[in-house]
Each structure stands twice: as structure tokens, then as C-alpha cells.
Amino acid sequence: MKFALQRRPLGSGRKAVAFVSWSCLLHTTTLAMTVVPKNVVVVGGGVQGTSVAYQLALRTPASTTITILESQQPASAASGKGGGFMARSWGDGSPTQGLHELAFDMYSDLAQTLGCESYRKLPVLSVSPGYNGMKAARKNKDLAKIIPGWLDGTVGRVGSMGGGEDTAQITPQEFVEKMLEHQSRIQVVLGTCWGVETDQGSERGSRKVATVEYNPKENPAEKKLLPADTIIVSAGPWSCAAEDWFHGAVQLPMEGIKSTSIVWKKPEGNDVDATALFCGEDDRFGTHLEVYPRPDGTIYICGIGGSDYVSKEDLKEGAFREICEANELRVAAAKASFQEMSSVYKTSGELDRSQACMRPCPPDAMPYMGSVPGYEGAYINAGHNCWGIAWAPACGKAMAELILDGESRCVNLTPFDPARYTPDAQRGTRGRKQRGNNVGEQW
Structure with missing residues (x-):
């Protein structure tokens, strides 16, 4: 059974995806026609952001530009200072169980593919x-x-x-570096994101990502733009700044x-x-x-x-x-x-x-993984708590499926909805209103 995890705008180039309950024996999910992004920007160059970029690089043509926007350098924060421990069965019974299991198995294969010397079971x-x-x-x-x-x-x-059957380790910095070496088409730009520019979306009141605004590391006073029709915010604890980038369309309580x-x-x-x-x-x-x-x-x-x-x-x-x-x-x-x-x-x-x-x-110790309501091409992949390194390959794969196919098939993302703390009245409602209807606003 496949889970339909995120509802896309009807005019986004993908067919509407019906939600199904966990206990439902039948489902009516319609696989969407794939829309290949032209310019992808991943905000955050840790193991989570790099895993998303890596999985997208595996599935997109060379014509798709994939850029990691990182404020310092890849794996400069927790991914360069974390332990890298993983346990396949330690998430049994919780919504994150699938992340534990899938990522553990993926690490075994990826470590061999990438030539990671620090991976081993113990x-x-x-x-x-x-x-x-x-x-x-x-x-x-x-x-x-x-x-x-x-x-x-x-x-x-x-x-x-x-x-040692279901426990293992890897040095996360090596894993990040090996992914970037293996997929050399992933560009790394050093700078700090401070906003997202959008155009009118395909539906009334919706927005679509156009560019990512950032300050380059070598000259923080300068403002630059990266072309983007797809943005994935994966900047660890600093991802909560995306609340402002998307004008309150999503609330991301974070500590x-x-x-x-x-x-x-x-x-x-x-x-x-x-x-x-x-x-x-x-x-x-x-x-x-x-x-x-x-x-x-x-x-x-x-x-x-x-x-x-x-x-x-x-x-x-x-x-x-x-x-x-x-x-x-x-x-x-x-x-x-x-x-x-x-x-x-x-x-x-x-x-x-x-x-x-x-x-x-996050308050419930669950990650934020999914799309930003009311925005086409905007996604959050953040808040993974102490298991962010252990879950990274699975999160990367799930987000790549969501972006390219309209739904994640490898992991049920429903419990990780980025808008779960956002009041319904605020979800994707930024813009002027005309006769009670959202009509959007250029900014």
C-alpha cells in the first residue's frame, strides 16, 4: 500500500493526490506525472541537506541545476561534530520507525558505493x-x-x-564529502539565506518559488539571488527562519x-x-x-x-x-x-x-518533512533531533520522491507535516484578498 503524503495544488503540473488513512485497506492514489525541476536550491549543507541533493541528483537529468546553499562549509555544524551512530530497530512502534529501518539499510549500500571507510557495524x-x-x-x-x-x-x-546486527556507525563528515564527490554536479555556494522571492502560482492565492535571496560568505553585506523553482529548507535548528521567508504560511516551533x-x-x-x-x-x-x-x-x-x-x-x-x-x-x-x-x-x-x-x-521531537502550504516548489526537511544523521539517507530519498513524484512512497510522511503547528487559517493565505478570496501579491 502506498501513502499519499502531501496534497499538491491542482495546477502544479501534478494530479491531485487523495489522502488515505493508515488503516485503510484500499486506496485511490493516482501517481502524478513527474515534473522535473530546472533549478533546485537546498538550504543547508549538512548530512540532511546533502542527502536530499544527492538523491535528487540520482533521479534528475544533467540539465537540472542542484545547488546547496551553506552558510559556512559542508558538514560544518552537527554533521561535522556528531557521533554517527545508527540503530535499525530502536524506533519500533513510533512514526519514525520507517526512517530508522530504511536509513540503516541504505547506509550499508551507500557506504560501499561511496567508499566510506568509517562505516561499520558494532x-x-x-x-x-x-x-x-x-x-x-x-x-x-x-x-x-x-x-x-x-x-x-x-x-x-x-x-x-x-x-552489532542492527547497530552501526559512520563518520558523518566523511559521508557528506563522499556524496558531494560522487555527484560532482551538485554545486555548493557559501552564503546565508535570508529570503525567497515568489511569483503568482498556478492557483488563485498560491505562490511559486522564483529565486532564493542570500548574503555571500565572502561579502555578507552584499545581496545575491539564486534562480530556483524548487527550494528545500534543511538547515538544522536554523530552519525555523523559514517561517519569515514564507510569510507565516508555516509555523516551525523549534528549540x-x-x-x-x-x-x-x-x-x-x-x-x-x-x-x-x-x-x-x-x-x-x-x-x-x-x-x-x-x-x-x-x-x-x-x-x-x-x-x-x-x-x-x-x-x-x-x-x-x-x-x-x-x-x-x-x-x-x-x-x-x-x-x-x-x-x-x-x-x-x-x-x-x-x-x-x-x-x-520541535516540541514533539518529530521532524518537519513536507511541502509548505500555498507555495509551489517549497519544502521543509528539518528538525530531526538527535537522529538526524542516522535518518539522513531515508529522509533524502523520501523528500526526492515527494518533489519528483508528488508523494513519498518509501516513508509515510504524514506525521511529519511541516504545517502541523500552523493554524488552518494561516496556511498559505499570504496576499491581498478580493471579495473574500485570496488573489496573491507580487513581492
Whole structure:
């Protein structure tokens, strides 16, 4: 059964798509005639935005221009500082389950296609703070097989969260870079989006995307335009600025969570076994560490605690978009917490770097994925919370299907409607009215 996920304007070149309920056994969906965009602009060069651009490049002719508009550089925010952990079955029973499953399978194939050296499956342990837990854990033959050699300090209870069949990792920055190398027709323009120009749409009161307005990075005072008949806003927490670009046609409540992470260097003369850890709350340090050893021998750690919450108003002003520094107090806490668990890193561990990034959090912790009401060629793909990296390939594929086919067939996007917080009276109603009818307005 296919789900019709977004209703398109009747005059948009696609046939109207009927909505169906989740429990419906029959459906009346009519596949639309494909409308190939001429100029696509993806706002945001992280793993989400690049995945959308990559999937569109796979399915569109060379004549279609695909441009990523990125304020700093590709993978400069969370995608350059995230852990890259993914779990196929950890979304069971929720609307995001399909994203977990599809993306996990796609990563396996894409990593091989793109030549990503950082991708691998790996087992996961749960570890509680405390003492004498390791002795009991090593007596368990199944646990003993996956306990890493560097986990040799004091810990409490140790348990298995998976043997590596449905858990994996990738370094997201490498994945972004490999996608851009593989699809070299994707252009990257460095600059900050500040608006969208539109023309009269095909229906009374509707608008259609015409150009994207931006300030180039090398000269922020200058204003430039990118031709666009299709725009996908995929700029992480800063995507909430699209509320203003589309004049209130969609409301995107968003909060940014700024969190610190650290990366350990590979200890000289020591192997770094591939087992990830999810640690319980450690009241001594205020941490709940997530520990991800990487194929290059480094260890990435997040879950450090002490995150800062950034308001939507500040995000619209670009808070932490250019500079996002680590909280050194939390760096010290994470270092001390991890060294309690590992004498190897306590005696010979050295930090490679400390860093911070932000994740976007809508009120319901669900992403915004779909079209902007009343606008032809305008889409949102943002707000993926802590799973944005893990879901990226599936989100890219789903958005490409929505844009090119009029509906997503691989994932049901209905729960992720970008307009779910927008009052019905505001959806796509920008413009002058004549005798109670929207007649549009040029701007």
C-alpha cells in the first residue's frame, strides 16, 4: 500500500493526490506525472541537506541545476561534530520507525558505493557507574566477547544492547564529502539565506518559488539571488527562519540544544576495540556518556550534560551558526567520567579535540518533512533531533520522491507535516484578498 503524503495544488503540473488513512485497506492514489525541476536550491549543507541533493541528483537529468546553499562549509555544524551512530530497530512502534529501518539499510549500500571507510557495524553495551560490575560481566561468556579491552576501570552493571546486527556507525563528515564527490554536479555556494522571492502560482492565492535571496560568505553585506523553482529548507535548528521567508504560511516551533562533545586520540601502542557504550547517569560528574570508538582508533564521546537551550528567536538571528564553542567545564567532567571507566585512558589518554554543536528539537521531537502550504516548489526537511544523521539517507530519498513524484512512497510522511503547528487559517493565505478570496501579491 502506498501513502499519499502531501496534497499538491491542482495546477502544479501534478494530479491531485487523495489522502488515505493508515488503516485503510484500499486506496485511490493516482501517481502524478513527474515534473522535473530546472533549478533546485537546498538550504543547508549538512548530512540532511546533502542527502536530499544527492538523491535528487540520482533521479534528475544533467540539465537540472542542484545547488546547496551553506552558510559556512559542508558538514560544518552537527554533521561535522556528531557521533554517527545508527540503530535499525530502536524506533519500533513510533512514526519514525520507517526512517530508522530504511536509513540503516541504505547506509550499508551507500557506504560501499561511496567508499566510506568509517562505516561499520558494532556491538553496544549499557554500562552503569559504580564498582565491581566488570568482574560479573566477564563471567558472562556472551558479554565477555564484546567487552572492549579499554573498558578496564571501575563500572557498575554491564549489559548488552545488541551484538552489532542492527547497530552501526559512520563518520558523518566523511559521508557528506563522499556524496558531494560522487555527484560532482551538485554545486555548493557559501552564503546565508535570508529570503525567497515568489511569483503568482498556478492557483488563485498560491505562490511559486522564483529565486532564493542570500548574503555571500565572502561579502555578507552584499545581496545575491539564486534562480530556483524548487527550494528545500534543511538547515538544522536554523530552519525555523523559514517561517519569515514564507510569510507565516508555516509555523516551525523549534528549540536548539547546544551540547559539548570530545574526541580522544588513539592511545599509542593500544588497539581500540569496536564496542559502543551507553552509560547511565553518573551523579559524580553529571554525565550520561555515549561512547563511540571509530575505525581510525579515535573515540568520540557525547552525553556530557550541561547542554544549553537556545530559543527560536535566537536561532532566527543565527545564534551559534558561525561559532559554537565547547563548554570547558563539561569537557573536564566528561574526561574524568570516562577515565573512571578506563585505566588505559586515565594513564595514557590524550584528547584530540573538544567541540560543540546544536541539534534541532520541535516540541514533539518529530521532524518537519513536507511541502509548505500555498507555495509551489517549497519544502521543509528539518528538525530531526538527535537522529538526524542516522535518518539522513531515508529522509533524502523520501523528500526526492515527494518533489519528483508528488508523494513519498518509501516513508509515510504524514506525521511529519511541516504545517502541523500552523493554524488552518494561516496556511498559505499570504496576499491581498478580493471579495473574500485570496488573489496573491507580487513581492
